[in-house]
Amino acid sequence: MARDSSKTRRRLIAAADGLFYGQGIRAVGVDAIAEAAGVTKRTLYYHFASKDDLIAAYLEERDLPTLGRYQRMIPEGGASAARRIRRIFEQLGKNAEDPRWRGCSFLRAAAEFANLPGHPARVVAARHKRRFEAWLEEVLAADGFGEAAALARQLMILLDGAVAQILIHREPSYALSAADAASTLLKRTNKSKRRSAHRRVRAGGLSGVHLS
Amino acid sequence: MARDSSKTRRRLIAAADGLFYGQGIRAVGVDAIAEAAGVTKRTLYYHFASKDDLIAAYLEERDLPTLGRYQRMIPEGGASAARRIRRIFEQLGKNAEDPRWRGCSFLRAAAEFANLPGHPARVVAARHKRRFEAWLEEVLAADGFGEAAALARQLMILLDGAVAQILIHREPSYALSAADAASTLLKRTNKSKRRSAHRRVRAGGLSGVHLS
């Protein structure tokens, strides 16, 4: 079995996911991960060059599923972008009600390694957020929103801001405050869109972004 | 000299501030802090019961100055609430340009101790954010904004969301995106205010909040 997809490796990543997300990356030692995976530390180091390598793999593993969950959640054709985006915030609020919820793994990793800009975890985290923002931009542009890029940024800010507030206050209702703010922003931009159709065309041309 | 305000104690907190904020709380050992303060670890433990105690003191020390800096930044009578709030975001962007900037110490502490809701650091962090939100609400209410409480929450979300995005992408311009979003939200609420003056009165009555 290939080394980068072996059962043991996947078990190690799964164990790392549970512990890193549950307790924090720096708070968890490699010994604990090896034990949780049912292997010795030496085996862990056979599959990963270092703890940093394992950290990167942990976040990488969370990248596509996290984005994909939101993408699947809001079916392509079904509703307006505004409605679909509202559901993202509502889902965030629901997720946060689970006692095991600990915020965004990427954001927390960036916070833990705030002093190490080049750290693998930071690289993966930044890429994840870039992808999410690009996807939001596509959703907006596809629905004919003007200035989709600027709007997508604002939505990202609201999204991570809501996560931050929920984490700090342990109060999922902040997701709904963010949803309201998002609605307000979308309504305003929607209007300006309808007033100037030429913008709409230009914004529609922005969708060369890669998601995969 | 009283034990809780002695020079040594203050030096220890200052050293902790530099190291905790610079590298992260879990990443810094008490030995490093003692050494940076020029005392032995035994002395550190004379002044603080535990590392957690020192962590709480570090955040406590940041509470009032952080809030106060923003309060002093925007003079009471000078400008409209909208203009004053925009300046908060602009200042955030400026702060973030300093290479030593590492985001919000309270948010990062909450992220590091995401699994320990009762941790002293979490308590101090939550209280700080509550104070900040209450102050924003006062600023808005004083300028006659309706639904000042809901609006203050949305601004907090934008503020911490901007911090999160800047931290992740190392891109201070997210502060300006957040400022634009804040302006949009304020404009809309301002309008609804003028339509319903009774709301304004009710919101004005909310200012029993304590800041000090």
Next chain:
DNA sequence: GAGAATACACTCACTAGTCGGTATACTTTG
């Protein structure tokens, strides 16, 4: 038999926290 995958046993640095002791200064008491 070869290479991949695992285990045991280890290193060395660092972790939070503690033990016992000391120098100084301010009180209390004969």
Next chain:
DNA sequence: CAAAGTATACCGACTAGTGAGTGTATTCTC
């Protein structure tokens, strides 16, 4: 007034445990 007592503030050296990472031997699988 002086000796004894006491509180403050400090330090060097230690403990028991954990951190990441490794050298070497063994087992499994093709």
